[in-house]
Amino acid sequence: MTHTKGTGLPVLLPLQATAPRTAGLNLSAWHGVVLAGTLLFYAAAADAAAGPAVPSVAATIWKWTPLLAQGFALNIAISFLAMAIGTIAGVPLGLCQVSLLLPVRAPSWFTTQFFRNSPWLVLLFYCMLLLPFQIEIGGTTIPLPGWFKSTIGLSLPVMANVSELVRGAVRSIPFGQWEAAESLAYTRRQTLWLVILPQCVKRITPPWMNLYAILTTSTPLCAVVGVSEAMTLTGNILNAEGRTDLLIPMYLYLLLWFFAYCYPIARATIALEKRFQVQ
Amino acid sequence: MTPRKPDQPLVEMRDVHKTFGRLEVLKGLSLNVMKREVICIIGPSGSGKSTLLRCVNALIPIDRGSILVEGQEVNDPKLDKLALRRKVGMVFQQYNLFPHKTALDNIMMAPIHVLKRDRREVEAQARALIRKVRLEGKEASYPGELSGGQQQRIAIARSLAMNPDIMLFDEVTAALDPETVKDVLVTIRQLAEEGMTCVIVTHEMGFAREVADQIYFTDKGVLVEHGRPKEFFANPRDPRTRQFLDQIL
Secondary structure, rough: OOOOOOOOOHHHOOOOOOOOOOOOOOOOOHHHHHHHHHHHHHHHHHHHOOOOOOHHHHHHHHHHHEEEEHHHHHHHHHHHHHHHHHHHHHHHHHHHHHOOOOHHHHEEEEHHHHOOOOOOOHHHHHHHOOOOOOEEEOOOEEEOHHHHHHHHHHHHHHHHHHHHHHHHHHHHHHHHHHHHHHHHOOHHHHHHHHHHHHHHHHHHHHHHHHHHHHHHHHHHHHHHHOOOOHHHHHHHHHHHHHHHHHHHHHHHHHHHHHHHHHHHHHHHHHHHHHHHOOO | OOOOOOOOOOEEEEEEEEOOOOEEEEEEEEEEEEOOOOOEEEOOOOOOOOHHHHHHOOOOOOOOEEEOOEEEEEEOOOOOHHHHHEEEEEEEOOOOOOOOHHHHHHHHHHHHOOOOHHHHHHHHHHHHHHHHOOOOOOOOOOHHOOOOHHHHHHHHHHHHHOOOEEEEEEEOOOOOOHHHHEEEEEHHHHHHHHOOOEEOOOOHHHHHHHHHHHEEEEOOOEEEEOHHHHHHHHHHOHHHHHHHHHHHH
């Protein structure tokens, strides 16, 4: 609703809340160019300093690439799973936040705020330490590996952010939509599922993708709790090589991997935002 | 529900009071709408006209007084609001079409999901309604692709698809470009001529004079005066009415 001129309804002005935006990654192509350029520069400088006796930086990096790719695959797997769990839990939590019943609304609001405002690393440690090594269901023992526990840890803030996206999107739908549906004798549930939520999907998709990119770039946090993902492996590689001249190129190389993965997502998010704005 | 006498009003408002916070919007308003009657409510902005309409279909609960719609008390905590709203159609200033649905779907949704009617039958009715509001060919258009006047006529068709007994119009031309106002008014006049009971809140004095059986003038939450259009516009009795008409005409 753009204006309410002359309705004589001061208290029925539409809620002008907009969907909260997660802090953006704002990746641009030149970030990648700078990363790649710096990598080449350091590699060349390191080679010049080391002389012909040792294998070149490029050759060393190439040698370890398959292992790094394995680690990176785990990062992607963790990000996928944490996003899925976080979304599946976060959407109902967000819907509870717009419930008319205070006993439903209040705890879901508290849960959302608690996990949204906790540092991700702290949540990660909590999950690592509090979840058991294994669980027994009906006599069968199911092990809970570290990567799975840290996935749960990462899915908690995702859940809270998704919940907040859903709440914000529902609130951002003009009040007139509710009124129109109500006047057509829709129940509240019908209004929500047939009128409000379908309109929310469009509004949520870009910030949801942005949240995914942020989650992906946060998966190296799992290195701190001992998961063998790309960050941990890069450390292991550097230890094995024992060459200080590799330090900067190796980490730059890892950065490039994340950039190559997240940049297309950032571009797609912007493209979607623009498309939805037009309509 | 008591059986209705034939001469009983379709809508009967008695001493309706409504306060928003400290602002008293309706201060004891009473009016009747007979079956097949068309009434226009006019008055300055903020005089409670839109609020009054929203009280009729229980979008806004009233504080004191009584509103009977077809003999059913609206100001009753046990009221079946959904049953009431199925009988009362409403059209809004901002059209409020559902932007994610085509014109045809906007019209079909409520009969299918609320009245649980057969989809094919509803579609036939919806297409007929689109012809009635003279928008053939716009069935598959989304609201964003239609002009304001076209959207408003689809909104009218959407309400009519519920087969209401009464239609409420809340300043339905106030947000429109002047050149599209006429199409909407023609549609409403056609409904009125077909015998639809209509309560119209409007600033279009020419239209009100032409279409209304009764004109009600409200100011600051009270009903100042009412009468048949000819007498009302020719000899307004109350000084407030005269002042308002002088400003607007």
